[in-house]
Amino acid sequence: MAFQNARMLAPDDRLAKTGPVRRVFRRVEAGALIGAVVVWAFFALAAPENWLSITGVARILDSSSTLGIMAVAVALLMIGGEFDLSTGVMTGTTGLIAGMLATELNTSIWLAMLVSLVFALAVGFFNGWIVVKTRLPSFIVTLATFFVLRGANVGVTRLVTARVTVSNIDQAIGFLSARGFFNLEFTLLGTQFRTSTIWWIALAFIATWVLQRTRYGNWIFAVGGDVNSARNVGVPSERVKISLFMVTAAAAWLVGMMGILRLRSSVASEGIGQEFVYIIAVVTGGTLLTGGYGSVVGACIGALIFGMARVGIVFAGWDTDWFYSFLGIMLLVAVLVNAFTRKRAEEVRIAAAKARTEEEVT
Amino acid sequence: MAEPILEVRDITKLFGSVIALSKVSTKVYRGEVTCLLGDNGAGKSTLIKILSGVFQPTEGTCHFNGEIVTLRSPREARAMGIATVYQELSLLPLMPIWRNFFLGAEPEKGSALLRRFDIEFAKRTVREELRKMGIEIRDPDQPVGSMSGGERQSIAISRAVYFGAKVLILDEPTAALGVKQAGMVLRYVAQAKARDLGVIFISHNPQHAYTVGDRFFILKHGKVLGSWTKKELSLEDMIRNMSGVDELEALSRELEQIAAGRQERNNGMENES
The missing domain is CATH 1.20.5 (Single alpha-helices involved in coiled-coils or other helix-helix interfaces)
Structure with missing residues (x-):
């Protein structure tokens, strides 16, 4: 190694310049975190008496939890470089299937839920399989799935029940135990929380661990970043992508089950439009629309921002008609903040890398 | 002279009626840099694709360690120890160095449900392996996209070396680089050679090739124009031949x-x- 000189092996003194503040800003979640703090502070000023109570916290978490569960799965899918527009309607489809099986055929709700899960996984597999085999954009493929399911939700429900709702699901065998497992109220610190919140937190932990700490997680980043490069080094890209679609469909199933167990009924229009809310929560959390970069924790913070806005508008006594306009503005601000912080972080890194390279070769 | 690690004998490759290669023979030795030179369309790419298992020759044989081998796929070639670093590198710009380095061959620890990527090992190994090539990285978490072209080449090369390559095929590694960056890559080529790999260096830049090469081998219109050792060939002659x-x-x-x-x-x- 005759060519190595002492400078190249000297400990890098520029490392010290990356202070703790910059390190936080560098993180994927930085933009979302700032957004969450701003929204929280905003409603803390607008409606302090409810907002700052433990009941307020419980309401926010409840409002965020099912959205959060979906955001966790959609984040993984989007980091893997794909979209799924059938997620929202899938929460309705799975609920209708389980509900109709339980009420019309009088099966146990557990069996009905199992059949519904199998259906969801099959649709997820189908979405993924079409996307990897045809190489069509997943946006188009899942948009087709969305419309098919949307139509079938109304069509099949009307055929079976002669209405567009499935009700009396609580009459089904095993309803109470299922409700206890998926969506139960419990009292903590004198306030009602729901098990859906615990599901959300647990799934976020698992997904983060898988993404950051496992081989499969590495593959998710890789297939989202550049599927050809990933394939060249031996990543089974098709398996990874198909499995991500299946995970997303399974998450939609879980949210669908939480919905029917809580409301005891299901309507054919359930979930439509929600797919965009999931994607927005994920993007607010710092995940790139183009894939290969992102965070599950960020997506959860994105979901939390939405939950806060939904609850905060009610607490502040505002007209809820304006909720979506408010969300739109918030989304724009969050994404701008996000883009700005990431760009800054990238610039710092690239400048440092350039400086170092020039130093090495001169 | 020792046995060549890799040898091709009378390789011919036809694409329909187009003769891409015609009776090409060459030898690659351990601890040497064999330069494959020639203008665009001379058949360089076809030959390296045969050596890396992408194409199969129409006629002729490949010998690895003295034995006849058939390379049916890039995976097979890689398993045998023939690693090819293409210009596009197969690196993911948004991913950290350590994730890129082990992509597709992640070291794991733990069992059953807790089976996981051994991140500490990956970060430590990346640092050590790059140090062996003469690069000091300060942060294995740095995304590859923020590194210079020369550094990226060197990561791809050291990855191939780490995963047991015996023959390293470098496809125009200096083509897209500036003078300084190219110099950096040439150093890493010399490093790979010093670690007893047989290096095949493809280039149409005679200066770069002459600087690191031990053996030169010029292709023209799918035929071997000649092969020389460094002693037998001056840079002038090489350029004239090319x-x-x-x-x-x-x-x-x-x-x-x-x-x-x-x-x-x-x-x-x-x-x-």
């Missing part, structure tokens, strides 16, 4: 300048070693 006789006039003035530069460089190399 380009046509017609272009010689235009080149002659340039050659004198290059020759003067080589003298300096040769002196420099002697001083270094």
